[in-house]
Amino acid sequence: MLAPCLLRRAILTVPLVFVAALLVTEPGRADQAAGTAIPAESRPCVDCHAFEFMQRALQDLKKTAYNLDTRTETLLLQVEKRNLCDCIASNLLN
16 A cells, blocks of 8 residues: 555656756756857757656656556555465465
8 A cells, every 4th residue: 555655656756856956957057058049040049958857757757557456456466466376375374
């Protein structure tokens, strides 16, 4: 029961840490590029590219979370089955 809860917290925390890291590093980049001026018409849409990147990252995280969740449930079922078999075997011996 504790593992799925921790997994969900980790899944929610990873994107937040990523966004915070982007926000922290962004002012440093702005200082480096302050001397160059590129016309808006020739620049790619940064917001669009960032959105697409974050959308792909979110899809990857969802796939990873689903795979981890499925694997966790499988392992928990194996443990429960093993405990049940051990319990039945010990009852038969008594």
